[in-house]
Every structure is written in C-alpha cells, then in structure tokens.
Amino acid sequence: MNILVLNCGSSSLKFQIIETDLNLIDQNADKQYAKGVIERIGSESLIALQATGKHPFKHAAPLRDHRAALDYILRWIVSSESGIDAIRSLGDIHAVGHRVVHGAEKFTRSVVIDDEVIDGIEDCIDLAPLHNPANLKGIYAARELFGPGIPQAAVFDTSFHSTMPETSYLYAIPYQLYRRHKIRRYGFHGTSHRYVAYRYRQLTGKQREETNILTVHLGNGCSVCAVRNGNSVDTSMGLTPLEGLVMGTRSGDLDPSILEYLMHKEGMSITEVDAVLNKQSGLLGLSGLTNDMRDLLDEEREHQDRRARLAIEVFCLRVKKYLGAYLAELGGADAIVFTGGIGENSSLIRKRVTEGLEFLGIEIDEKQNNAMTGGTEGEISSKGSRIRVFVIPTNEELLIARDTLRCVKNAPRRW
Numbered sequence: 104m105n106i107l108v109l110n111c112g113s114s115s116l117k118f119q120i121i122e123t124d125l126n127l128i129d130q131n132a133d134k135q136y137a138k139g140v141i142e143r144i145g146s147e148s149l150i151a152l153q154a155t156g157k158h159p160f161k162h163a164a165p166l167r168d169h170r171a172a173l174d175y176i177l178r179w180i181v182s183s184e185s186g187i188d189a190i191r192s193l194g195d196i197h198a199v200g201h202r203v204v205h206g207a208e209k210f211t212r213s214v215v216i217d218d219e220v221i222d223g224i225e226d227c228i229d230l231a232p233l234h235n236p237a238n239l240k241g242i243y244a245a246r247e248l249f250g251p252g253i254p255q256a257a258v259f260d261t262s263f264h265s266t267m268p269e270t271s272y273l274y275a276i277p278y279q280l281y282r283r284h285k286i287r288r289y290g291f292h293g294t295s296h297r298y299v300a301y302r303y304r305q306l307t308g309k310q311r312e313e314t315n316i317l318t319v320h321l322g323n324g325c326s327v328c329a330v331r332n333g334n335s336v337d338t339s340m341g342l343t344p345l346e347g348l349v350m351g352t353r354s355g356d357l358d359p360s361i362l363e364y365l366m367h368k369e370g371m372s373i374t375e376v377d378a379v380l381n382k383q384s385g386l387l388g389l390s391g392l393t394n395d396m397r398d399l400l401d402e403e404r405e406h407q408d409r410r411a412r413l414a415i416e417v418f419c420l421r422v423k424k425y426l427g428a429y430l431a432e433l434g435g436a437d438a439i440v441f442t443g444g445i446g447e448n449s450s451l452i453r454k455r456v457t458e459g460l461e462f463l464g465i466e467i468d469e470k471q472n473n474a475m476t477g478g479t480e481g482e483i484s485s486k487g488s489r490i491r492v493f494v495i496p497t498n499e500e501l502l503i504a505r506d507t508l509r510c511v512k513n514a515p516r517r518w
C-alpha cells in the first residue's frame with residue numbers, strides 16, 4: 104500500500120510517500136518514494152519537494168491555505184516532472200496518515216478518521232491550541248482532495264504515553280483540577296519513543312515485554328521516556344511540550360513561581376511570559392546566540408564562547424538528571440537509546456551526558472561513539488557496560504505509515 108504521511112503545522116506542511124505492507128513490516132522492506140515540505144503557507148510559500156534518488160525541486164509560489172499546499176504537492180507527485188514511477192495518479196495513493204499532536208485521554212492508539220474522531224480531535228484543541236487546529240486543516244484538505252474513498256488515519260504524539268500510571272501523570276495540585284480540566288502529564292514525541300523502542304527490540308532480539316529501557320529524544324524539542332515491559336511509564340514532557348529537558352528555545356523544568364515574578368518584575372502579560380518560556384529560552388536563551396546545538400558546539404570549540412558552553416552544560420546536566428531519576432524509577436534498565444537530531448549526530452553530547460555514570464553501569468566506547476553519526480544505527484557502549492547504550496535514528500513517518508496501514512486493514516498492532 105502506498106501511504107501519504109502528512110504532518111501539518113500552523114503554516115507548514117511536511118509529507119512523505121511510503122510503500123508498506125503487512126508482510127513488508129516483518130521484512131523492513133518499506134520504500135520511501137518522496138518527501139517534502141512547504142513553509143510559509145498563507146503568503147509567498149517556500150516549496151521543497153524531492154523524489155527519492157532524484158534532484159530536489161525548489162520553488163516559491165503563493166499558496167493560500169493547507170488545501171492549496173496539499174493540492175500543489177499532489178499535482179507534483181503525479182506529474183512526470185517528479186519522476187515517481189510508482190505513483191501515476193491519485194488512485195495510486197491508497198491511504199493517508201496524519202500526525203496529530205494531542206489525543207488527550209481520548210485517543211490511546213491510532214485510529215481511522217471519521218466524523219467522531221474529528222470531533223474528538225477538536226475536543227483536544229484546548230490542550231494544544233497551536234497544533235491540533237493545524238492537524239485538522241490537513242485532515243480536511245485531504246478529505247476534500249481525495250474524497251471519501253481513500254481512508255485516513257490519525258497517529259497521536261501522546262498515545263504511546265497513555266500507559267503511564269497515575270503516579271507518573273498526576274501533578275501534585277488539587278485533584279479536582281485534574282477531574283475538572285484534565286490537567287495532567289500527557290507527554291509527546293510518542294511516535295519517536297515508540298519507534299526507537301521497536302527498533303531496539305529488532306536489534307537485540309528482545310520481546311516487547313522484555314523491553315526495559317530509557318529512550319532519549321534530543322532534537323529541537325527534547326524528551327526522555329521510561330519504558331517498562333514495552334510500555335511508556337513516565338516521560339519528561341507534561342501537559343504541554345514545555346516541561347522537562349532544556350530544548351532549543353524552551354526552558355524545560357522551572358519553578359512555577361517564576362511566572363508571576365516575571366510578570367511583576369518585567370511588566371509582562373502571562374501570554375508574554377509564556378512566549379519567553381517557549382520561544383526565547385532553552386539553548387537560545389542561555390547562550391544568547393542560537394537554538395542550534397551544532398552551531399553552539401562550533402562556537403564553544405572555535406571561540407571558547409562562555410555562554411555557548413554554559414548552555415551546553417546546562418542542557419547536558421538536565422538530561423543526566425533525568426537519566427538518574429528514570430533509572431531509579433525503573434529500578435535499573437537494560438539500555439539507553441539516543442535519537443533525534445542531536446542524539447543521532449553528536450557524539451560529544453552523548454559523551455557529556457553519560458560521563459560520570461559508570462557507577463550506574465554505563466560505559467561508552469569512545470571509538471564506537473565517534474563512529475555513530477549522520478543516520479547510522481548501533482551500539483556505543485563498551486563490552487563491560489552493564490547498561491547498553493544505542494544510537495537509533497528515529498523515523499516517525501515510517502511508524503505513521505505502518506500504523507495507518509494497520510488501522511485501515513484492521514490488523515493487530517505488533518509493537
């Protein structure tokens with residue numbers, strides 16, 4: 104089955120076309136036919152599309168909304184210009200899979216989209232006011248352009264974490280607030296944590312129930328997940344993606360009293376404070392330079408920039424604290440898996456995060472660690488390390504494509 108995977112942001116649309124089938128899932132023989140992104144939807148949009156193995160196509164054009172952007176992509180896909188032999192007409196796309204950010208307590212797994220599901224995603228808008236409306240725009244656009252004959256599925260960032268126990272997801276605030284407003288930890292990046300946990304099982308030959316690991320997603324957004332018997336039992340992001348680790352522009356954990364203090368001291372509104380914590384904090388806020396880890400590492404190395412170094416150190420220390428906390432929570436783990444742009448590419452960050460953890464049984468093999476960059480997958484711990492350490496590139500699109508296939512065929516979930 105050829106699946107169109109869509110990931111819609113407020114003014115962007117990312118896509119991939121992936122061929123997958125139930126027997127292909129076992130063989131890992133899925134094929135990616137094309138990928139691309141359209142940014143700045145609503146004004147002069149930037150378009151970058153690429154068929155696998157072909158030259159990228161870059162263009163700018165005014166695209167009014169997500170429907171216009173998807174229409175543009177679909178026309179390109181079926182045109183001879185794209186050179187995708189497997190897709191000659193829209194009929195060659197058999198299903199559409201959507202990334203949906205928030206499924207709250209309602210969606211604990213991926214589902215085929217019908218009117219009731221759309222209502223459910225709308226009900227979650229309060230919890231993700233920026234993301235869910237954008238995801239819905241993609242769903243409406245695909246419905247309109249493909250018609251009712253092509254099934255669509257929703258895959259939620261939150262659903263992998265639906266197995267967390269109350270003790271992990273409740274905040275210590277009056278319980279009625281949870282009852283009344285569903286204020287609790289939901290966690291995000293679930294598709295990524297789930298995918299790398301599955302790949303870990305494939306690499307090690309473990310069963311789902313034997314999967315006791317920490318998965319560490321370090322990208323622009325960052326989160327750690329504690330996986331027991333294959334299920335998420337705790338994760339560092341909370342009601343929103345602001346909690347937990349230091350991120351590109353998000354603060355992660357802080358004393359909530361800072362909000363009122365800032366409003367008072369800087370004469371800010373709560374909306375302005377929220378923007379500071381989400382958009383001007385993290386690596387960017389600490390360094391005063393950039394949210395980009397690669398650039399910060401360059402600054403530190405080439406110019407010994409003090410604030411770049413400080414930002415990196417605070418970032419690494421926070422990850423380390425979570426590793427310790429979650430290892431305590433799980434009573435030890437078999438492995439730690441790094442993923443995300445930073446986790447996959449930066450041997451230096453992996454080294455700094457795990458340094459000094461030998462007492463927990465974590466030892467990195469320097470050569471192996473240095474070799475793992477640019478999309479390579481494998482083990483980086485030394486032979487004697489009690490807890491194994493892996494680098495596994497994430498592939499959320501592939502998981503969305505496979506979940507979509509499974510939903511559409513009503514097949515059982517195997518990971």
Ligand code: ADP
Binds near residue numbers: 323445
């Ligand atoms: P997103 O969360 O937006 O998907 P990514 O997972 O692509 O982002 O991660 C982006 C981050 O990964 C950026 O901070 C970038 O600098 C960092 N990164 C990418 N390659 C490297 C590298 N070789 N060394 C250090 N950081 C890297």
